[in-house]
Amino acid sequence: MNENIEQDLQKQLRKEAIRRNWNLFRQSKLGMIGLYIVIFFLFLALLQPFLFITGIWNKGVYDPVVGYEAIKDTLLVVECPKEYPTEKYESMKDCPGPGELNVKRLYLAPGVEVGDYYETFIQPAPPSSRHLLGTDSLGRDVFSQIMEGSQVAFVLGLLSATLGVGISTILGTIAAFFGGRVDAYLMRQSDLILMLPSLPLLFIISAFAELKVWHLAIVLGVLGGLGGSVITIKSQALQVKVKPFVDSARITGGSRWRIMFSHVLPNVAPLALLFMVFSVTGAIASESVLSFLGLLNIDMSWGIMIYLSQTDGFIFSGLEFWWLILPAGLAVTLLAGGFYLVGRGLDDVFNPRLRKR
Amino acid sequence: MKKNVIEVKNLEKYYEVSGGFFSRNKDIVKAVDDISFEIPFGESLGLVGQSGCGKTTTARALCLLDPKTGGDVKFYNNETENMQNIDNLEDEELKKFRRNIQMIFQDPYESLNPRWTIKDIILEPLNIHNIGDLQDREEAVVEILKTVGLTPASNYLPRYPHELSGGQRQRVSIARTLIMKPKFVVCDEPTSMLDVSIRISIMDLMLNLAKDLEVSYLYITHDLAVARYMCNRIAVMFNGKIVEIAETEELLNNPIHPYTKRLISSIPVPDPSYDRKVYDVNYDELDAIIAKHGTDNPMVDIGNEHYISTHDVKGLI
Known part of the structure; x- marks a missing residue:
């Protein structure tokens, strides 16, 4: 009876x-x-497998890596003049006009004359009802790629953040508790890692090892976990260590490990969680930079999408092919920023000094 | 002959203060300097003095929280029925010592882990010492909560400290302290952070528990009125030394040391018409005693188990 009330x-x-x-x-x-x-973005990440399983999306068409669909279009073959302006075209930019095709581009299709209609595939195709964000230069659905990219971002961000925060919480607590040489070693180590420029370091790592999502998550997690966050967690642990409830446990005879894991760690945990949310931002950003530079061995991600649009030459063509760059760039910015904002919100919850009364 | 639960001889706690990284000067701060006292079973000693005089340092050294730099502390050993030095205790013996000594802290807001429930907090000592099975432990927790006046226990067990008031938290601290049935409890100003209205109920609770469980207290306070209510004997501490130690009434009615006199004079009396004796700081009496007994002994007995320090305090008070 009593037990029930208690529960x-x-x-x-x-x-x-x-x-x-x-x-x-x-x-x-x-x-x-x-x-x-x-x-x-979580919804996007979970929506894609749902669409594939229920058969709403055909894998052959919508798969972000190997899917293919080209939009057929019939174009009028024209010959662009050598001098401008002419009656039809004011400048070189206007030729070929909409629905037209320059005959010079058809040197691989002999027999087509100026004035014929030529059937061709549009790649990359602009957004349509079938492809909400159009297709890329290989005829793959951009919206599906965005969904795949958000899966990668979540897996990578959360994995590396969890790993990093786990490492830095344990090391920070150990540094605060054991002091002396252990502390000095751990602090110098994090100074060193703070000092290392992380992107060039990742270039070097990717030169020697094949970086997949998992590997990158581990590398980013370890780098983040050994870096500056150890110092912050240590300072928090030092504050908790001198609280009377820790003394009270020591008088009772609690061992050092017991005090560390059951008294200090739970009190450091909110700060660690905050760090975790903030470091997701860093992981997502690093992934896009590395992918953009072509240093990762990942099938599809937001960084890869920007990388492909750059190597295919669309990134400098203004906003004509906006669906190749903007969605991926916005996704990186928004999700990284979103995690940062969540961290700011959590800060208000965990940090009583910031609370508005 | 009374049995002592703890005997302290010439306890010292010195801190080295260096003048900075490049300085070679090292000052020594004598936080606790050569103090001796003993506490018999079931009695309590009040340790009174101004802020910074070394009361808490003494307490922390007794509880082995901070290592002392000199002197002996002997604690009653249940099995051998002898006094046992608490230095260099082996694991098993250290555990036994830990069972018998506990500390109640000043700040009830900081002395309970904010992330633990009341149940876990009170259970911790039993878990550390592995006493009884789970059911025994839970019964003991319910029992001790009843003893400290937190009923019904089921209403408090799953709560977190921040959901309780200051007085309730201090009751939880007391419950946690007493669940091991220790012989000796160090109380570091346990009521100074509480409302005056709660204070007396907490002090009564502690006195009743002392009677029922035969606990001895070392009661640290800066308030002579509290010490008078709680303690059989009072030791007055000044500048790291015990300057006067006597039975409570003897000390309050017949203070000898100029510092004790000052302390007693400074107690506010809530009755404006009451004409109480105001002592001047006067070293003559102390000088006379020192001259009579010589300065060889740090403490001299002037009868009635009333001890005075012969240490020179001129110009310090």
Whole structure:
């Protein structure tokens, strides 16, 4: 009987605590905007497998890597004049006009004369009802690529952030607790890693090893986990270490490990979670930069999409082929920013000094 | 002959303060300097003095929180029924010592882990010492919560410290302290952070528990009125030394040392018409005692188990 009351109360109190923290988070507008962005991309990431499984999307057409569909179009073959302006064209830019094709581009198709109609495939094709964000230069669906890219971003970001924060929390607590040489070693190590420029380091790593999503997550996680966050976590652990409840556990005879893991770690955890959310941002950004530079062995990601549009020569063509660059670039910016904003919102919850009364 | 639960002899805690990285000068701060006292079973000693006089440092050294730099602390050993030095205790013996000594802290807001439930907080000592099975432990927790007046226990067990008031938290600290049935509890100003209205109920609770469980207290406070309420004997501390130690009433009615006199004079009396004795700082009496007994002994007995320090305090008070 008593036990039931206790459990009921426990449930009720837990619900209350969650509601209280949620209300605190909700008050932060930035945090809510971030949360909506993250939920949106999470929805995209989960939508793609759903569409494939239910058969709404055909894998042959919509697969982000090997799918193919070309839009057929019939064009009038014209010959562009050598001097401008002419009656039809004001400058070189206007030839060929819409629905026209320069005959010079048809040297591989002999027998086609000026004035004929020529059937061709449009690649990259602009957005249409079949392909919401058009297709890329290989005829693959851009929207599907964006979805695939958000899966990669979530896996990479969360994995590397969890790994990194796990490492830095444990090392920071150990540094605070053992002090002396252990502390000095760990602090110098994180100074060193803070000092290393991380992108050039990643170039070197990618030169020696094949970087897939998992590898990159581990590398980014370890680099982040050994870097500056150890110092911050250590300072927090030092603050907790001198609290009377730690003394109280020491008097009772609690071992060092017990105090570290059951007293100090839970009190450092909120800060660590905050770090985790912020470091997702860094991981997503690093991935796009590395992919853009062609240093990763990943089938598809937002960085790869920008990389492909650059190597195919579309990145400098203004906004004519906007669906090749803008969606991927915006996705990177939005999701990285979204995680950052969520972190800002969580900051209000975890950091009582920032709370508005 | 009374049995002592703890005997402290010539306890010292010095800190080295260096003048900076490039400086060779090293000052020594004598936070606790050559103090001795003993506490018999079931009695409590008040340690009174101004801020920074070394009260808390003494407490932390007794609880082995900070290493002392000199002197002996002997603790009663249940099995051998002898006093045992607490230096260099082996693992098993250290565990036994830990069972018998506990500390209640000043700030009830900081002395309970904010991420643990009340149940976990009170269970911790039993878990560390592996006493009884799970059911025994839970029963013990419910029992001790009843003892400290937090009923019904099921209402408090799943709560977190921040959901309780200051007085309730201090009751939880006391419950946690007493669940191991220690022989000796160091109380570091346990009521100074509480409202005056809560204070007396906490002090009564501690006195009742002391009677029921035969606990001895070392009660640290800067408030002589609290010390008078709680303690059988009072030691007055000044500048790291005990300057006067006597039975509570003897000390308050017949203070000898100029510092004790100052301290007693400074107690506010809530009755404006009451004409209380105001002591001047006067070294003559102290000088006379020092002259009579000589300065060889750090503490001299002037009868009635009333001890005075012969240490020169001129110009310090």
